[in-house]
Amino acid sequence: MSKIPSDIEIAQNATISHIKEIASKINVTEDDLEYYGKFKAKLPLHLQKENPQGKLILVTAMSPTKYGEGKTTMTIGLTDGLNTIGKKAIAVLREPSLGPVFGLKGGAAGGGFAQVIPMEDINLHFTGDFSAIEKANNLLSAIIDNHLQNPKSSLHLDPKSIAWKRVMDMNDRSLRQIIIGVGGKANGTMREDGFNITPASEVMAILCLSKDLEDLKKRLGNIFVGKSIDGKAIFARDLNVVGAMAVLLKDALKPNLVQTLEGNPAILHGGPFASIAQGTNSVIATKMGLSLGEYVVTEAGFGADLGAEKFFHIKCGQSGLKPDVVVIVATIKAIKYHSGLGEESLNSTDSFAIEKGFCNLEKHIENIQKFGINPVVCINAFPDDTSDEYEKLKALCLSKGVNAIVSTAFADGGKGAAKLAAQVVEAANSLNNNYKPLYKTTDGLEHKIKTIATEIYGAAGVEFSSKSRTQLKMINDLGFNAFSVCMAKTPSSFSDNEKLLGRPTNFSITVREFEIASGAGFIIPLLGDVMRMPGLPSFPNAEKIDIDIDGKISGLS
Numbered sequence: 001m002s003k004i005p006s007d008i009e010i011a012q013n014a015t016i017s018h019i020k021e022i023a024s025k026i027n028v029t030e031d032d033l034e035y036y037g038k039f040k041a042k043l044p045l046h047l048q049k050e051n052p053q054g055k056l057i058l059v060t061a062m063s064p065t066k067y068g069e070g071k072t073t074m075t076i077g078l079t080d081g082l083n084t085i086g087k088k089a090i091a092v093l094r095e096p097s098l099g100p101v102f103g104l105k106g107g108a109a110g111g112g113f114a115q116v117i118p119m120e121d122i123n124l125h126f127t128g129d130f131s132a133i134e135k136a137n138n139l140l141s142a143i144i145d146n147h148l149q150n151p152k153s154s155l156h157l158d159p160k161s162i163a164w165k166r167v168m169d170m171n172d173r174s175l176r177q178i179i180i181g182v183g184g185k186a187n188g189t190m191r192e193d194g195f196n197i198t199p200a201s202e203v204m205a206i207l208c209l210s211k212d213l214e215d216l217k218k219r220l221g222n223i224f225v226g227k228s229i230d231g232k233a234i235f236a237r238d239l240n241v242v243g244a245m246a247v248l249l250k251d252a253l254k255p256n257l258v259q260t261l262e263g264n265p266a267i268l269h270g271g272p273f274a275s276i277a278q279g280t281n282s283v284i285a286t287k288m289g290l291s292l293g294e295y296v297v298t299e300a301g302f303g304a305d306l307g308a309e310k311f312f313h314i315k316c317g318q319s320g321l322k323p324d325v326v327v328i329v330a331t332i333k334a335i336k337y338h339s340g341l342g343e344e345s346l347n348s349t350d351s352f353a354i355e356k357g358f359c360n361l362e363k364h365i366e367n368i369q370k371f372g373i374n375p376v377v378c379i380n381a382f383p384d385d386t387s388d389e390y391e392k393l394k395a396l397c398l399s400k401g402v403n404a405i406v407s408t409a410f411a412d413g414g415k416g417a418a419k420l421a422a423q424v425v426e427a428a429n430s431l432n433n434n435y436k437p438l439y440k441t442t443d444g445l446e447h448k449i450k451t452i453a454t455e456i457y458g459a460a461g462v463e464f465s466s467k468s469r470t471q472l473k474m475i476n477d478l479g480f481n482a483f484s485v486c487m488a489k490t491p492s493s494f495s496d497n498e499k500l501l502g503r504p505t506n507f508s509i510t511v512r513e514f515e516i517a518s519g520a521g522f523i524i525p526l527l528g529d530v531m532r533m534p535g536l537p538s539f540p541n542a543e544k545i546d547i548d549i550d551g552k553i554s555g556l557s
Contacts (some may be wrong), residue, residue: 055325060328098130136245140223140239141165149189207249332385
């Protein structure tokens with residue numbers, strides 16, 4: 001038996017076109033391209049229209065497992081599938097973070113024969129967007145601490161009230177809580193601080209929600225920094241740093257054009273995680289894709305309880321975008337896993353486990369239907385799956401009024417997703433979808449949190465720690481109660497306990513504390529033990545990655 005090539009081997013052996021050829025497919029001229037080598041380019045903001053006419057397809061998934069459901073792979077495969085059947089489709093994706101690349105999850109450029117390329121560049125530094133976001137974030141931190149040590153500062157910042165954290169695009173748990181020194185020998189003081197990972201930075205969220213440079217600067221100015229010693233709210237605009245932050249972000253605000261393995265256009269921009277941030281690419285990139293193509297296939301991170309919910313309430317709520325279709329990615333192995341089947345039995349045929357584990361996918365289907373959209377289920381095919389298992393899962397989906405289509409895009413590229421593409425086109429042109437959010441931003445924060453917890457997670461209720469109660473009062477006093485909610489919780493379960501698989505019932509979630517993202521326009525409740533700076537696994541992917549003397553990279557996945 002011949003060796004199955006790895007993702008990076010497939011990508012490195014692919015025929016890659018000059019990026020100007022990809023741009024021409026969506027009627028973008030060479031003059032509009034800002035080249036980053038031969039195979040990557042920045043796109044100017046004027047290519048986005050305010051009310052684009054393309055169809056918006058959101059790809060989400062059931063609750064993820066450690067085996068991977070292939071959501072990004074299916075997103076890219078569906079894009080290629082749509083082009084295979086003669087549609088003008090563009091993939092609009094997030095950029096990968098170095099944390100997962102060197103950690104456990106790996107890269108985010110797809111897999112098998114459904115990838116975006118150049119894979120190595122995309123998964124590593126790419127066009128420097130993350131670095132720019134990191135620098136802008138940490139410039140604000142430096143300016144804050146400069147005010148704290150400057151006796152001539154008129155802001156009189158209270159060190160104990162500082163709500164802004166530094167960021168770094170790496171999984172480094174030792175930086176979650178740190179003590180920093182402020183000032184010199186004469187007036188030096190110490191204060192508590194900490195790092196979030198760059199995808200959790202509010203600057204990342206702001207960049208992904210801004211519609212243009214003017215909006216970016218306004219949002220940066222609205223970042224809540226802390227309070228003065230007399231209780232006055234202090235914002236980034238009060239520190240006179242917004243202009244400098246915007247200068248650092250001027251290029252990062254422009255989306256990036258690359259291509260799929262089959263030479264179809266893909267726009268990558270932004271990269272917030274869905275477990276600890278809003279989990280979707282930028283509004284600018286999505287509107288640009290909808291302005292340049294007939295169909296945009298985009299994704300929202302992790303399961304639909306996180307990424308899709310935030311896509312609807314945060315991204316759509318702030319931008320006016322509305323999805324035409326939602327695709328939920330599922331795998332036979334993940335269904336079995338959520339049935340409680342042991343790891344040693346996941347590759348064996350078990351119809352009962354399919355029926356039992358369907359409860360997880362069922363809840364995600366019901367959740368999407370609550371938003372007024374009847375989803376399409378994409379069954380990501382794996383070699384150990386059987387036709388009987390596919391038919392069982394299809395029948396269960398049909399009982400919920402949903403069609404399930406098997407996709408072999410990982411092995412077969414676009415042609416393996418052609419049937420899925422045809423079903424998605426039919427759904428996109430259906431008059432049955434009537435998208436609507438589950439809450440209004442004018443609702444109180446507690447109401448919005450409880451709506452998500454009860455309607456989306458299936459929780460019996462919400463508990464608030466004493467710390468979060470104190471913070472909630474402050475948030476309301478600051479006038480931030482009309483913001484959206486961006487829940488930070490484990491992606492592995494509907495609950496805030498990652499061990500509760502399937503479709504748990506009779507549980508409550510606990511809001512441990514809040515973080516404020518006033519520039520982004522949302523409040524972040526932290527549930528359970530979720531951290532906004534992840535740690536590395538026992539054996540991180542970084543140990544496998546290498547480069548030879550000819551510059552060829554290996555070990556990326």
